[in-house]
Amino acid sequence: MAEPSWLPAPSNYPGSFYEDLYKSLHANPNLSTQESFAAETVCQHLESLNTRNPGQYAIHSRIGGYGVAAVLRNGPGKTVLLRADMDALPVEETTGLAYASTKREVDLADQLEKPVMHACGHDVHVTCLLAAADALAADTKAWSGTLVLVFQPNEERGKGAQAMVEGGLYDKVPVPDMVLGQHVYPFRSGQVKVRTGPFFSAADSFRITLFGRGAHGSMPSRSIDPVVLAANVVLRLQGIVSRETDPAEFAVLTVGSVQAGQTENIISDKAVLGLDFRTFSTVTRGRILAALHRIVKAECQASGCTREPLIEETRRFPMLVNDGEVTAEVGKSFARDFRGDFDPDWAHVPASEDVSVLAESVGKPCCYWTFGGTEAETWDRAEKEGKIMEDIPVNHSGYFAPVIQPTLKTGTRALYAAALTFLKKE
Missing domain, CATH: 3.30.70.360 (Alpha-Beta Plaits)
Structure with missing residues (x-):
């Protein structure tokens, strides 16, 4: 697949703008049901895309809380939903990054003030989906169909997807033919992994x-x-x-x-x-x-x-089960784009997700994959020394800090490739 025309160069994909956007999201996290900063950032960015791209996103906000959805109609074809989650965790950040979160917020679940951090990578997810939205809107001649973007609140409590459905999501956007999404994970950056059937517990x-x-x-x-x-x-x-x-x-x-x-x-x-x-x-x-x-x-x-x-x-959380047919088609695109960095039969993931609710609530298939966020040299050294368990911070840790590149490049390209798998022009 050729590089999308909007990219300045593969070496700094997806550009310093999206790196800065990611840092801003990381430094300004909100707990579940309070995702005002991410939601406002998403809406502002989608509106800016409408001023400079041929495609025009119809934007819907405050769905099931701070949920945001956007629709780009681009002729006949399938309808593909891409989803990212937005909420952060009550974790004190210990990464030492220049853009580390120092925020504290009252958790509405128990009315206690807590430190807040994007310790699960949802800031990465939002950034990649916005970058992919940019690429797809700028490249409408390459595809045909309808693109639905969903930026979901309250994933960490397992209630955000259901809240968006009950909040009228599918009254505002068309029912998709499939739901696609991804999660950054603590393995070597640049790699993409998926599994057919039961995937997340x-x-x-x-x-x-x-x-x-x-x-x-x-x-x-x-x-x-x-x-x-x-x-x-x-x-x-x-x-x-x-x-x-x-x-x-x-x-x-x-x-x-x-x-x-x-x-x-x-x-x-x-x-x-x-x-x-x-x-x-x-x-x-x-x-x-x-x-x-x-x-x-x-x-x-x-x-x-x-x-x-x-x-x-x-x-x-329900068990996340990847549909066989949809996952096989996405896998073909990933095998072509990521080659040796794609694993189509990765292990079961003991973490949990509610993204499947967006699909199961309307009787549609789902495909969800993981992509690496650990700096390559760090991973290779830890693997060689047998210290992955000790040296590689995992999601929900105060030390969890995905390397910016090529993590953003990989996540954006995966969403772009997966969407075009089903939005091909006949």
Whole structure:
């Protein structure tokens, strides 16, 4: 595939403008449901494209929160939806970058002020989709059909795609023939990887409140200590995967937060656990869910709790399944464009995504792929020394910092190639 005419040169793809746009997004993150900066940036940029490109995007904002969608109609043909997510995470950035986030924001989920960082690469996703939108609008003679762009809020809580659908997304834009998207991932930059069938895991998250009885720290016999109870629950929960799940089945269970008490000499009256588990099987999911309830209730009973624990679901992601036919066609384009840097049969990804809701809600197929964001020399050195686990920061880490190039080049080119796979002129 020839380089799009809008690119100044392959060496600085997609140009310093998009590198600066990325840095601006990275330095100005917003938590889920509060994505005002990214949404405003998206709308302003799409409006600017309409002033200098032959194509004209019809722009729709505030869909399901801060969601933005845009439509470019360019003659007969298929309708392709490209999606990027916009929200950031409550993580303190420790990258030391000149454009690192120093922002703090009140999380509307619990009304607590927290540091905010684009620790999952959604700033990369937005930048690549805007750059691809630029390329496709500037090159309308090369394709025919309808392009739909979706910039989605609230992916991290697993509710943004559904919110956009319920907010009238498909009343504003045409129903696509397929939904396409991508995620930057901590492997060698320049590479693209995908898998047909189940690709990203299902995820279930819970807030578990354990009710004990408070007392003076010197009088533990007068209490039902929720800290000791929480410790027993955490340890016992680890046995669900290691001792109750078939080793041939994938499962991950993580207790990501434990909160109890305010000071050293007071035994609190409750403890709150934040728990998440991932699966690729509905049967395995059901068994883990049942074991979770059984263990929590049994440990409370063993501790003599007088009040039942409260187990609340906080989010749920569906399993992401890549359609065979669509993924095979996208794979042909990627094999041509990325050659040895494309892997069509990568491993299952234990992370989770809600992009498939945009497809499944209207009965359409989905294809989602990953592209690398780790600087090549850093990756090669870590791989040679056997230190990938230690030296390569992963998504959701305060050290996660995708190298700007060729990451933006790769992500933009992947979206461009995938869209043109189905928007070919007959």
